[in-house]
Amino acid sequence: MTSNQRGLDPRTQKAWVSAIEKENQLRLKWFTKNMDRLNRIANKENTRKVPQEVKDKFDNDLVESYKNVQRFPKIKVDDAPLIEPKAMQGIMKPVDPAVTKLIYTGENKDGRLNYLHERVKLLPDDRYYFPEVSSFEYGWKTWNYAKNIKKTGFGRQQIVKESFYRRRGVERDPEWYKEPAGYTPTVCNG
Structure with a gap:
């Protein structure tokens, strides 16, 4: 196969077609061989039945769990503002x-x-x-709720600000740093 050719050439296409046909024939052969067994499994009656006492007990437990649930009163966040x-x-x-x-x-x-x-x-x-x-x-109206929000330990943090910028602002140059000497009449350039 050349590099400028797209897709499969006719020889490899024929090989793929024959492999797919062979696989389909094998599937069909297996299905016809096992058709009786598959029909028996599909049409078999359900032998696993739940007794009526177990169903009633489950229903009663469910109803009791709803009756005994702990209820909390509704909390008023804000009274409705008066409309002028x-x-x-x-x-x-x-x-x-x-x-x-x-x-x-x-x-x-x-x-x-x-x-x-x-x-x-x-x-x-x-x-x-x-x-x-x-x-x-x-x-809208989120500032009322933002006051109660607690900061999490996993939220975004200002890493660059804390590590790069100085808290005290711009500092003076260190004592060992001096301006380079310029060419003046009092300084020799030799």
Whole structure:
């Protein structure tokens, strides 16, 4: 077989075909030889029957296990927040008056930019009554639950930060380090 040829050449194809046909003939021969035995096994009645007393005992135990299960009261995480009457008309919560004054305190359009910069610092949970767009749904009201989460020993850690960066910041050069001498009138270059 040459290197630029794809697939099998006709001789190897014939060998594969004959091997597959031979295997099919052997399977068919085995099946016809054992057909009576296979029919007996397939049509045999089930001799393993569970007695009715065992079934009743299992049912009673199952019912008793459900009756005796330990029940815990439902824990209220947070009471439902009160909905303001204005919430029925608007999507956003009312803006703090101090932030609203920023609109009118800037020169030209600076007030508008200052207002937007302050407004964007709030989480969407604090700006809107409900998730307005689908991207808000991910993480909506999760800050209430994040306070109770414990750190695991198997979570991701900041290995590079701890091993590479210095905790004390940039340090002074060591005492033995000196600037290389430059060419000046007082230094010989010879």
